[in-house]
């Protein structure tokens with residue numbers, strides 16, 4: 001058990017109690033002793049607080065030594081951590097009188113604290129954290145107290161005393177991985193416009209809170225001699241039952257508190273019928289806030305889908321209750337049997353029939369999320385919020401009476417089987433609070449942000465290890481959103497449900513190219529070269545022979561339709577990225593094949609999708625009069641668009657302008673809840689700088705608009721601010737999926753790698769920055785200065801530029817063993833170069849790394 005340091009705070013409410021410090025020995029644990037020991041190193045502490053009867057946005061600063069007492073007169077403590085943090089909630093309790101039940105809520109945005117479920121629940125996946133964002137505890141004695149689960153990202157927390165006693169708290173925090181202030185990261189960026197530094201920080205914060213060190217989290221099931229001890233969470237399904245249907249599943253369960261939960265006929269994703277059996281709610285273990293409308297005592301509660309409540313974008317079926325005629329005691333073993341019969345789900349408890357639940361409701365919701373049948377699929381276990389139960393002796397019999405599965409649930413092997421293991425690689429998730437899956441499409445931004453800020457390229461290799469280990473080599477695909485805790489041994493079980501977005505495969509190829517360019521790590525790209533080629537081959541099979549574009553009725557692309565510009569141009573980009581990798585690993589024939597394929601797709605795009613009349617790349621062959629931001633962005637980055645095409649397309653961007661940002665494409669329905677995507681707009685932003693830098697296209701007004709009016713919203717609105725980049729925005733600049741929006745999502749953080757590369761102007765010319773370029777963007781963004789550090793394998797390249805004294809002052813210090821080219825924005829009339837460098841004439845200066853190089857150039 002981790003013993004936490006005593007930490008304390010000060011505030012005015014201390015008037016309630018004398019400021020005595022009680023040094024308790026921290027041995028107490030609530031109810032069921034948890035054995036969470038996590039490889040973490042920090043207690044994240046709140047910075048301000050309020051106390052009263054309702055949430056109050058006017059918080060006071062928390063400082064040093066003091067204590068907060070919650071009573072029925074002022075039951076609610078609100079804590080603000082200032083920016084995104086995550087980890088295991090911990091409390092130091094100094095004193096209790098009477099019964100002390102407290103409800104904790106968590107949220108990224110302030111308003112989530114006013115919602116009964118916080119900003120959750122996050123039903124989509126088990127991210128080795130609590131899917132619930134509200135949890136209740138009874139504190140029996142003073143001491144240090146820790147939640148069973150870690151929480152994913154949050155900024156706000158509330159603690160409400162539910163009962164009539166009082167509780168004095170001397171500390172609260174989250175125990176989790178260290179999050180460095182941005183000024184302590186290896187990468188850095190700032191400029192004369194301070195907003196841009198704040199925007200750079202967004203991605204840097206997002207990757208720090210969305211990437212997870214190998215082994216840094218523990219399984220969320222405890223395996224005991226009495227079977228699996230499971231705290232309320234999304235169910236985990238056995239990989240062994242996916243192929244079965246119409247079976248009877250029995251298990252023995254002991255409710256420790258509240259109830260027990262299970263599924264049958266469910267795919268690997270937790271989407272299917274969900275059963276909860278509630279206890280008779282004995283007063284000594286039942287929380288006073290138990291929602292007896294949703295979960296009445298002695299009832300079988302049945303939902304169909306993800307769980308028992310709807311959240312934005314994750315709809316679940318209606319919930320039905322079946323009163324149980326026997327009293328369900330806690331701490332007693334029960335045998336629960338669920339049969340998938342022609343009449344419906346027949347549920348028995350201790351041989352007593354509880355209900356037959358017809359399939360009618362289920363059928364209406366069955367055809368979602370890889371679940372196609374109400375009677376087929378595996379079984380799984382997971383009690384509901386704040387419930388705790390043991391599960392053992394699972395037995396499944398087929399309709400013909402044959403026993404097809406038996407498990408005592410007392411071996412840690414079941415963690416792999418039920419997808420409930422730990423994280424066996426250092427990986428980056430899509431977001432800090434959700435989905436907490438290794439989404440490889442999102443990762444195309446994440447990887448570059450890692451390089452530009454944390455310099456943790458080992459997270460990129462970690463994701464490559466994790467993802468390639470789960471490749472289905474017979475078809476070539478890698479999983480688009482593998483879950484931590486699942487086992488390589490059972491990778492086929494997750495196919496095809498976790499492999500359906502085909503351009504996520506392409507993004508992964510782009511990342512492999514980016515990784516090589518960033519690190520020059522030939523060993524790793526070589527190790528995975530055959531597997532990389534399998535992915536590329538699988539996607540190239542979707543090139544339609546009639547159109548020459550990427551298109552198939554069997555393929556779904558996230559970035560745009562089949563036979564459309566976005567997926568086709570993205571594939572051209574991926575192939576072009578892989579050519580230097582192919583050459584480096586000595587596979588010239590593949591390099592040649594990729595070049596031919598890229599050229600052919602590129603030609604088809606220009607021939608068939610360039611709409612010369614309207615001046616943009618069409619969304620697809622069947623939507624010639626529509627266009628998308630992603631299509632334009634990829635056509636530019638892949639080198640498909642020429643200067644005229646780029647100029648004309650960009651001049652059409654006002655057609656996408658909506659609210660504070662730009663829509664994905666011209667077919668999007670406009671409403672106050674249109675989702676504007678910083679993921680897509682990150683691709684667009686980079687393409688604007690590329691078009692400006694390489695083709696001299698006037699794009700910087702749009703780039704400036706995106707930074708000043710769109711990304712700025714992640715910085716300037718305190719009620720939503722987390723210090724990190726967001727998943728979606730509504731047109732008014734508020735979070736784009738309501739409370740459910742991930743407000744720490746690296747896919748929204750592209751400026752973190754774009755600003756240093758294009759505005760400061762440091763980029764790699766050779767893999768691993770052995771040769772680099774310093775090409776400052778001095779004009780067009782309204783800046784006078786810019787400065788930053790770009791991490792490289794040899795160390796950081798420190799650079800700055802400044803307009804001063806009628807000229808341009810440049811300063812660069814690069815690691816020895818590298819050489820660089822400095823490109824001036826004009827041919828100087830006079831120039832002084834003080835370093836181991838050489839003025840090469842025109843606007844070029846060549847320098848060797850290892851010394852500080854100062855250049856002053858007059859226009």
Ligand SMILES: *[C@@H]1O[C@H](CO)[C@@H](O)[C@H](O)[C@H]1NC(C)=O
Nearest residue numbers: 031256282283284285286331
């Ligand atoms: C609640 O009371 C029952 C019966 O007295 C006892 O068996 C059980 O251990 C108690 N539970 C708790 C959590 O105190």
Ligand SMILES: *[C@@H]1O[C@H](CO)[C@@H](O)[C@H](O)[C@H]1NC(C)=O
Nearest residue numbers: 116291292293294295308309
């Ligand atoms: C209880 O659950 C019902 C049904 O989901 C919900 O409408 C209600 O808001 C919940 N009440 C509380 C206090 O959580």
Ligand SMILES: *[C@@H]1O[C@H](CO)[C@@H](O)[C@H](O)[C@H]1NC(C)=O
Nearest residue numbers: 308309310315316317318319
């Ligand atoms: C969720 O919303 C859907 C559609 O609006 C509705 O049919 C369903 O009953 C809701 N589920 C719950 C648990 O409220």
Ligand SMILES: *[C@@H]1O[C@H](CO)[C@@H](O)[C@H](O)[C@H]1NC(C)=O
Nearest residue numbers: 245246340341342343344375
């Ligand atoms: C399972 O039972 C349903 C009727 O309840 C039937 O339609 C279905 O075909 C059965 N599945 C198998 C694989 O036997």
Ligand SMILES: *[C@@H]1O[C@H](CO)[C@@H](O)[C@H](O)[C@H]1NC(C)=O
Nearest residue numbers: 333334335336349350351352
């Ligand atoms: C259920 O009934 C069977 C025989 O029909 C019996 O062997 C078993 O002990 C009963 N189980 C329980 C939990 O009562």
Ligand SMILES: *[C@@H]1O[C@H](CO)[C@@H](O)[C@H](O)[C@H]1NC(C)=O
Nearest residue numbers: 244245398399400401402404
């Ligand atoms: C009974 O059903 C199971 C599962 O479908 C099957 O594997 C087994 O062969 C069947 N046994 C007999 C005797 O039909």
Ligand SMILES: *[C@@H]1O[C@H](CO)[C@@H](O)[C@H](O)[C@H]1NC(C)=O
Nearest residue numbers: 544546547551552553562563
């Ligand atoms: C793509 O375009 C070709 C040529 O027009 C057509 O034959 C094919 O069916 C299209 N594919 C899809 C998925 O629409």
Ligand SMILES: *[C@@H]1O[C@H](CO)[C@@H](O)[C@H](O)[C@H]1NC(C)=O
Nearest residue numbers: 582583584586587588589591
């Ligand atoms: C592969 O191509 C590279 C660059 O085009 C060339 O330098 C090298 O000699 C070629 N290698 C082989 C084995 O052909």
Ligand SMILES: *[C@@H]1O[C@H](CO)[C@@H](O)[C@H](O)[C@H]1NC(C)=O
Nearest residue numbers: 606610612641642643644645
């Ligand atoms: C750019 O592409 C368009 C369309 O293919 C073509 O008409 C035009 O000549 C090209 N312009 C240049 C400068 O190459």
Ligand SMILES: *[C@@H]1O[C@H](CO)[C@@H](O)[C@H](O)[C@H]1NC(C)=O
Nearest residue numbers: 671672673730732734735738
């Ligand atoms: C959008 O407008 C509808 C109808 O006026 C309103 O209910 C909803 O809250 C609005 N959404 C946002 C995000 O402002």
Ligand SMILES: *[C@@H]1O[C@H](CO)[C@@H](O)[C@H](O)[C@H]1NC(C)=O
Nearest residue numbers: 186455791792793794795796
């Ligand atoms: C970045 O990490 C690499 C190791 O991957 C190290 O060699 C390099 O010095 C680091 N650069 C900076 C700026 O910290």
